[in-house]
Amino acid sequence: MYCNQPPEKPGNKKELLEKITNMARANSLWVTAYGTGCGSIELRPLGTSRFDMERFGIAMRPTPRQADVLIISGYLATKTLKRVIRVYEQIQDPKYIIALGSCTINGGMYFDSYNTLNVLDKYLPVDVYVMGCMPRPEAIIDGFSLLMQKIKDGRAHGWKHYKENLDYYRENQKKIITDWDLPDYNW
């Protein structure tokens, strides 16, 4: 059911080939439909004709297996963290994370809550943060275009970083999830 092998380390492809594939990747970002927090309410207007994210090649996909981007839309409760890790690891490489809202950056207004994470960076590799509570649809589109620019420049390394430093992330995740029952390698 699961892989019991550690993840393959990403190899170095030829530079030109990488550039061309990055170009293609940047222009078809598919998003996992997982509303982890309240920011997901502003993702819906993004699909309508007013903001129209499909003109950038961004589309919503129902399953993580078809997607490239995971949007952490707001504060992450500890109970959700487990599910998010599972979803993130199921996404095929390359994969990117966009985090919405001030509460993902440093806890925001939930800094002293006993059930929400303060700094998301410790648990998952975030490529783009969009600030605001909650971010407007324009801000989310801006975040997407920043991510696209990062991919084109070959700077969106979050997933590589996650694989290379899996021990660090796992250690932090296990600190929160005390009854760890996920497989060690989940892809």
Next chain:
Amino acid sequence: MIDKVKNGFEIRFPLYKLVREQHNYLHVKVDMVSAMDAIVMAKTSLGHNVLQLISTVDRIEDGVFQITWILENYGACTVLLISADFPRENCLVPSLSQIWPAASAFEREIFEMYGISFPGNPREGEDFLLESWKDTPPMRRDFETEEYAMRVFGERQPREHIDPRQYVGDIVGEWNTPMGRKRKEEK
């Protein structure tokens, strides 16, 4: 309408305490032994047959948990709140899940949040809001949420603080801010 309810309490529970009364609202406090009788009486003979909420207040200074049952009469749209104090140590409160199926969910939440046990609730102990919680139940007054968040989620990065008056003053000159103009006039 609410007078009838009040009369019922005066006859059955002469020692009840009136907390708040309005034309469609009554809050009474009874002792812990007669709480169940009061609720059953409210349901069967006073017409308040809908359970809206079971709530708890941790009165740590008195060493009691105050449990409040909020019952409604849908026909007359009146609210009846029945409170009772239960000792804080080894707190046991009779369950209402045999009378109202919805009570089970409220009681599961209170068990998780306060550690108050409701004997007779068949689903007690099932995870409701939290997952594998090992600390003090979080809604108790002696649980320090900020200290817990610091310990588990780590300290968040300090914020760069900018004095807005100085910041604006640097840009537009000292006297150009509203505060500055006022001070200039005073001089």
Next chain:
Amino acid sequence: MGVNPATDPKKTTHLFFGPQHPGVTGNMSVEMWFDGDQITKAITHVGYLHRGFEKLMEKRLWIQNFPLVCRICVPEPDINEECYAMAIEELTGIEVPERAKWIRTLVLELARLAVNLMAFGGQGGTLGLGTAAMWGITFRDFVLDLFEELTGARIYHIYIQPGGVRRDLPQGFGGRVEKVLEKIEKRLPELDRLVLNNAIFKLRTQNVGVVKPEWIEEYGLVGPVARGSGSVRDVRKDAPYEIYSKLEFDVVTESGNDIFARVMVRRREMDLSISLIRQILSKMPQGPVATKLPNLTEWRVPAGEVYSRVESSRGEYGYYVVSDGSLKPRRVHVRGPSYVHAVPLLERMLVGANIADVSNIMVSLTTCPPEIER
């Protein structure tokens, strides 16, 4: 018999629906056991959005809680502010100016219209009518633009405060509201044609997801869920708050008991909201919009306990607020209508339902996870 079908692994399929699933409302999940494609047992799992609001509110000043309470319900935050402000006014005895009451009602009705638009379209969306969902959200955006002009924010307004509202209506706001109402009114028949007159929609919703009338008092059902089963309960009518006693309206009720009846209730509530907004705009008096509050950093609310309730788009919304006379609330307990709809009622309704109808039933209850979990 002898074997419990819910636990016998040979006979049943065990499935999780959510939390990562496009058909789930928000972030919650249902664990289900199937015999064939019929559900034999269902358990709702909530808590994925638990932020510990009630604990945080005990740690903050009375006025600091307004940014917190509005985040309890994402699609319709104003009812939370209203409910919390009403509780504080009840405890302190602060008087609300007449005009502020009218403005508050206007805000609440606009929010209700926005939510109902989204829920009505969303119901079509679960059955594959993607266009309906898109249109509903697009029309809602018109209302959000009004909110942005009035309060400065699209989603979380923090507009209602104890003793009034934060600022007066901008110049010519009524005219712009009227324009938006006209725009929505013009489009609603198209939405009707798309959803209510659709044969597939009727087949999939009529006699599906039945809420029996006797469940209403047994579970404490409220709002469109109860009104779709013949109840005439509406807090706006039964225990009028703000200025609902001065407005003319009839409680919307349907007797179909099924999903279609609940959708019809939402559809007619939209018409009701539009008519209420027109009445408010035509009758709104002039005057101040806020009472002066004491120094908010040292504001002690007198000791007492109060349960305040308002009618949200999903039903009766209650706040049980306890003060011990200090700077911070002792306890604020939020009773969202989804609490009983999504946990005990959904678990009961899903037994015997078809696997294809789960998301349909869930959306028809408009379960809103944040208000269950806080």
